[in-house]
Amino acid sequence: MIKPVALTIAGSDSGGGAGIQADIKAMEANGVFATSVVTAVTAQNTEAVTMSYDMPDRIIDAQIDAVAGDFDVAATKTGMLSSSSIIRTVAAKVEAHDLFPFVVDPVMISKSGFKLLKDEAIDTLREILLPLATVATPNIHEAEYLTGNEILSEDDAREAAKAIYAMGPEAVLVKGGHLNEKADAMDLLYDGTAFHTYTADRVRTNNTHGTGCTYGSAIAAHLAHGRSLGEAIDRAKRYVTAAIRHSLDLGNGHGPTNHFFHLDAEMATDSVKLTDPA
Template structure:
């Protein structure tokens, strides 16, 4: 299940999540938290769903279908976060939280007052949190520019109750992009891949977290799911579709076309 906003441009949100689920061979269900009018150039409008209807969407799906894993994306408001948290507390599922805050074009996708609700209510339920560096800075109140600061920020995030956190390295500098993965039991690993100089990155966070969700739904361990999801998003970025006039979407087809000849580098602690 994906609980997120609808992207009318098809590159992020519900649409990216369902495309990812389909490519990875799992059946996707969806709960729409907001409608957006957007394309690769930016978000023109946001129309949020009511919290009661968000709850109804979740409950109706769970009443009929055996949901194995859930991801959240754009939740927009404190009341929607509270509703999603209260509803998921009663469900026995693995939860992937992508703390969607700002669109590639700069639009705010999470109200500022919603950050506290995210931290206090949703994160304690999370199997894994997948923030980029700017999102991690908002959640922790820290500036993050180094590996040492990444580790300190991860410790702060783990203290909020999440089981694990993937500190994505795409916003840092360097020839390689390195994601640092920390678990509450103290274990750690990192995933290294080539940094790609491209503007075709719309929906990367949505797609990566959706891939983790799909692999968890298939029964992979969390570590296996994160590593394989990294392959999925890396290939999606390296082989762009080159559509639109702004931040173009990633290529959801690439993984199934090229996964047999591609690996990422995993560094164990």
């Protein structure tokens, strides 16, 4: 059996709900084989990120070479790239190994307020990484950081998408989950010529840890399947909404999404009995 291969380049979450752990789960749940490059190790749980340690550039470089030298990577997604040097290292390898389509999730700050992107690296993200992106997937807060403009309405989100598009990506998906004016969760895709909207019922839950990582990774997975960007986003939107709807009430903070909710349903109705070998 052969599966498409997707690659995530991101930081590790010791709590398992976000970061590279969420990326791998989401990619595998959406039918691809997930490979990974760890850019940082964080001490993290559902309540907070308490510490972070960046991997040396040469280790990041070597990990990408190892994956790309052996696997036929069909799509790549980035998450936490905390410094200018890490961004430059990753950007150079994405180009050198032709690791496209390329989904850039511009991870900047955790829900608890811990900075996952150094201030000095924001310009590098804009100037070096975004121009390589097949699609950039900022949430409202990240779009505000990238553009320097407050986003309070759908019109503001549209203007932000245009401004980020001008930074070089082929398309921009502004995720509207944090836009409280909307009764539903609406995301805006701008491809340079038109806007496209992706809407789902807003799930009222505190368990939303890792939703951005999950969404971007699901998009990358469907791009790895060879689907168009619009279809990849549509399928990923439906997947992440279901994963939030079936989210897990774990920990004392924001619980994680349930990446394999469909397996829970299958196991609940599975009549197969497992027995220990004699």
